[in-house]
Amino acid sequence: MATIEIYTSPTCGYCHAAKRLLAQKGASYTEVDVVRDPSRRPEMMKRANGRHTVPQIFIDGRHVGGCDDLYALEEAGKLDPMLAGTAPA
Template identity: 80%
Template sequence: MPSIEIYTSPTCGYCHAAKRLLAQKGVTYSEVDVARQPERRVEMVQRANGRRTVPQIFIGGKHVGGCDDLYALDSAGKLDPLLAA
């Protein structure tokens, strides 16, 4: 199973929705709270090709986007193969 990283903030509803979907898939992930670690936001923006909003999600080191992108991958049947790789 690839490593999953998600940059979040505690008051972000999209972050909670993305984490909920990952939990439903039964996968573990590492979470970076950019509200508690603001210095990590610069890292997130660089890794996410300039995207500044949370969540930003990485699967196996590859940027897959935010919450809407994660749900779109799932709807297209592409999320499970990514998580199984």
């Protein structure tokens, strides 16, 4: 299985939608709440090439974007291989 990290905030509907999709896929993830730990926001922005909105999602260290990007990967049939750790880099 892939290593998944997701930067979130508790009141973000897109964060909840992204986590819901990952849960439906049976994928476990590490969640970083940038409201509870604001010192992690600059880290998120650096890793996400300046993006400052949440969620920001990383699969095996690769930035895949936000919620819409995650759902686009699902629609394109590319999410499952990424979650399985078998997608090309």
